[in-house]
Amino acid sequence: MSGRKRKESASVRENVLDVAVIGGGFAGIGAAIRLKQRGIDDFAIFERGTAIGGTWRDNTYPGAACDIPSRLYSYSFAPNPDWSHTYSGSNEILGYIESMAAEFGLHPHFRFGSDVTGIAFDEAAGIWDITIEGRAGTVRARTVVLASGPLANASLPPIRGIDTYTGHKIHSARWDHDYDFTGKRVAVVGTGASAVQIIPELVDRAASVKVFQRTPGWVLPRVNRRTNPLTKQLYRRVPAAESLARRAWFYEHESVALGVVWNTPLTRVVEMVGKAQLHRQVKDPWLRRQLTPDFRAGCKRLLMTDDYYPALQRDNCKLITWPIARISEDGIRTAEGVEHRADCIVFATGFDVSKTGTPIPIAGRDGRVLAEEWARGAYAYKSVAVSGYPNLFFTFGPNSGPGHNSALVYMEAQIDYLVRAIETILDRDLRMLDVRRDRQDRYNAAIQRKLTATTWNSGCRSWYLTEDGFNATMYPGFATQYVGQLRALDLDDYHVVPSGASTTRPRIAAVS
Structure with a gap:
């Protein structure tokens, strides 16, 4: 609030929240912290679960960890000098999230068990009506932050026969910690980022593990060092030292863009590192061939692990590259007619990422429905x-x-951008802050034009793309470019409507 008193608005008198934050993971907690730091306290965080943490609360599979260095996988406004390793595990990341909520006093703002099933904009009042499962009526808020995240929903894949399987089924995002893998025959479907962390752990426990691979990925080394106690002490006493370390990690990763975002000579360097890792860790030529990608590095998500290739070569592990034809009562049947019996199938098949449609029903001005507008691919102005x-x-x-x-x-x-926008709405008592259609269209045309030159659009199938090849997921540039475009809120990009203004205006055409 920068020391100034915010004038009382109609929302205070009508018992309407200033801000509704949907989702209690990294994004929701980060937004809540920044709101409080700007003097905005009239907000609630609606979380469908019974605890905070989002993705890192739900992903507790064996070996779960982040493939970005912990110093960088944290907020600059909430540094943690006590990370135990270069790359931290899920428990430590969840502990960091919980510590932020406690440090910034967020617990009173949480509404646990609040599964938001839809939001609709009341244009006359400039208010969002929020529907919550099992609750009569709606919660009303002047502004909404949709912080549910892209990795919030997961389901079993639509493989033929999956409902006939009589063994145990586990999805990586909904891990069953009560199931004992000791002496069991386990099948793992998937070889992506979660799978390469899970498989080494299962090989240590199960009698046998069969890994069903559709497409091999590029695997790069992940050197995970324990943090020296003296380093932790330095970061506690001299926060600027930790900030400098974070900046160094940031620019090191920025340089990687030249090899994985665009197809450049540095892309060959990344591939050479991946092939060197493969040759160093896998001695059998036929297995190496099965594990060699046929697409450019970066087209799919890079896999960071030192344990995956060795696990595949253990005596109790076998890689299966035949396509899955169906799931039978006793296991998995592949296209050549072999049935692989399994006591348990682990589906490491990722999340239901919303590249089309919306995670919840969203109704806007003039009866618009965002799921219909996003049916062919999601878009937004500066993603926000x-x-x-x-x-x-x-x-x-x-x-x-x-x-x-x-x-x-x-x-x-x-x-930081959306908090500035919310602060503007509240301080100026605006009824609406609505991004201009022409600015949005111009922005997205430029994004899609730039995406054509990236590795993500170079021909491989990935979760970044819709079925017809539209990339609604990735940003085609450096992080510095993305951050730079959000440093200032330019009100010329928006229709600014004060609370007392007339509702008469031209209708907004929906996207066809």
């Missing part, structure tokens, strides 16, 4: 706002995915 949906802001929205740097760098920039 969508024309026709005033006072609504996204974290980790369309085209804000990094292929080379920390997601939290991007998220922090989004949070």
Whole structure:
């Protein structure tokens, strides 16, 4: 609030929240912290679970960890000098999230068990009506931060026969810690980022592990060193030293963009590192061939691990590259007719990322429905706002995915931008702050034009793309460019409507 008193608005008199934050993970907590730091306290965090943490609360599978250095996978405004390793495990990351909530006094703002099932904009009042499962009526808020994240929902894949399987099924994002793998025959479907962390752990426990691979990925080394106690002490006493270390990690990762975002000579260097790792760790030529990608490095997510290749070569582990035809009562049947019996199938098949449609129903001005507008691919202005949906802001929205740097760098920039926008709405008592359609269209045309030159659009299939090849996920540039475009809130990019203004205006055309 910068020392000034915010004038009382209609929302105070009508018992309407200033801000509703949907989601209690990294993004929701980051937004809540920045709101409090700007003197905005009238907000609630609606979390469908019974505890905070989001993705890191839900992903507790064996070996779960981040593949971005901890010093960089944290907020600059909430540094943690006590990270135990270069790359921290899920428990430590969740502990960091919980410590932020406690340090900044966020617990009173949480509404646990609040599964938001839809939001609709009341244009006459400039208010969002929020529907919560099992609750009569709606919660009303002047502004909404949709912080549910892209990795919030997970389900079993639509493989034929999956409902007929009589063994135990586990999804990596919904791990069953009560199941004992000792002496069991285990099948793992998937070889992505979660799978390469899970498989080494299962090989240590199970009698046998069969890994079903559709496409091999580029695997790069991950050197995970324990943090020296003297380093922790230095960072506690001299915060500037930790800030400098974080900056060094940031620029090191920025340089990686030249090899993985675009197809350049440095892309060959990345591939050489991956092939060297493969040759060093896998001695069998046929297995090496099965594990060699046929696409450019960066086209799919890079896999950071030193344990995956050795695990595949253990006596009790076998790589299966035949396509899965169906799941039978007793296991998995592959295309050549072999049935692989399994006591348990682990589906490390990722998340239901919303590249089309929306995670919840969202109704905006003039009866617009965002899921219909996003049916062919999601889009937004600077990933944060969508024309026709005033006072609504996204974290980790369309085209804000990094292929080379920390997601939290991007998220922090989004949070600071949307908090400035919310502060403007409240301080000026605006009814609507609605991004202009022409600015949004111009921005997204430029994004899609730049994406054509990236490795993500170079021909491989990945979760970054829709079925027809539209990239609604990734940002085609450096993190410094993305952060730079969000440093200032330019009101010329928006329709600014004061609370007392007439509702008469031209209708907004929906996207066809």
